[in-house]
Amino acid sequence: MSSEWVEWMRQYGEDSHQARRLRFVQEAIRAALDRAPPGPIRVLSLCAGDGRDLLGVLADHPRARDVRARLIDLTPEFVAAGRAGARALGLHAIEFVLGDASVAASAEGAVPADLLLLCGIFGNVSDRDIRATAHHAPELCAAGATVVWTRGRFPPDLTPSIREWFRDAGFEELAFVAVPDSTASVGSGRLVAPPRPFDRAVRLFTFLPDAERPASRARAAGLGPAGPAGAVATATDASDAGPRGT
Numbered sequence: 001m002s003s004e005w006v007e008w009m010r011q012y013g014e015d016s017h018q019a020r021r022l023r024f025v026q027e028a029i030r031a032a033l034d035r036a037p038p039g040p041i042r043v044l045s046l047c048a049g050d051g052r053d054l055l056g057v058l059a060d061h062p063r064a065r066d067v068r069a070r071l072i073d074l075t076p077e078f079v080a081a082g083r084a085g086a087r088a089l090g091l092h093a094i095e096f097v098l099g100d101a102s103v104a105a106s107a108e109g110a111v112p113a114d115l116l117l118l119c120g121i122f123g124n125v126s127d128r129d130i131r132a133t134a135h136h137a138p139e140l141c142a143a144g145a146t147v148v149w150t151r152g153r154f155p156p157d158l159t160p161s162i163r164e165w166f167r168d169a170g171f172e173e174l175a176f177v178a179v180p181d182s183t184a185s186v187g188s189g190r191l192v193a194p195p196r197p198f199d200r201a202v203r204l205f206t207f208l209p210d211a212e213r214p215a216s217r218a219r220a221a222g223l224g225p226a227g228p229a230g231a232v233a234t235a236t237d238a239s240d241a242g243p244r245g246t
């Protein structure tokens with residue numbers, strides 16, 4: 001698992017699709033922090049990698065010291081890098097946890113969150129799990145929380161359904177961005193329905209084996225991108241997926 005994702009993270013080169021996606025994820029994070037009322041801002045990031053999306057914003061955001069965050073990832077290198085990054089910024093309320101984020105129990109003590117990050121997950125799990133994660137998201141959120149999620153728009157483009165699932169769960173869509181020159185997309189929404197009680201027993205998703213991941217299957221089938229901003233899907237184009245289409 002580890003080395004696979006280390007390779008994925010290397011693709012955050014300056015002009016990569018991932019770097020372009022990152023800018024839109026960070027825009028959504030920045031907007032959420034800008035909107036946050038005075039006081040602590042709780043952030044939960046599942047499968048957070050090295051947390052560069054959040055840390056990149058906190059580096060120069062005036063609310064950085066109000067943020068209390070838990071970022072969870074299974075890859076030790078990322079967790080170590082994230083911890084070093086937070087330390088370098090002098091942010092002591094940013095907690096990187098080495099662990100399994102697929103179970104709600106991993107969020108215990110860090111919820112309800114005002115900002116929930118679900119980035120780089122939905123290309124690696126089943127459609128049913130995406131739906132379940134959207135459905136359970138209000139159990140991780142405070143009233144008015146923002147959710148930010150990503151998913152490649154490779155065919156069959158699931159993003160219309162994902163947007164609907166988040167709406168059904170009680171999130172009003174704030175933005176949906178088709179990342180230019182990429183199949184990547186970034187969605188964000190605000191919880192307008194009442195939050196639901198946290199249930200630590202919930203399993204949110206399970207990362208599928210490489211060959212079974214949606215992006216891998218799309219590439220194996222030679223399918224091109226979906227959506228107006230799409231270019232030909234390549235191994236690095238399915239932004240939620242790992243280096244070999246994971």
Ligand SMILES: C[S@@+](CC[C@H](N)C(=O)[O-])C[C@H]1O[C@@H](n2cnc3c(N)ncnc32)[C@H](O)[C@@H]1O
Nearest residue numbers: 005047048049073074075100101102119120240
């Ligand atoms: C596609 S990367 C996304 C990383 C980050 N969110 C980003 O967008 O840059 C997927 C991440 O999920 C992590 N991961 C996979 N399964 C996990 C699990 N069950 N619990 C926590 N992290 C997991 C990997 O270590 C990897 O960092």
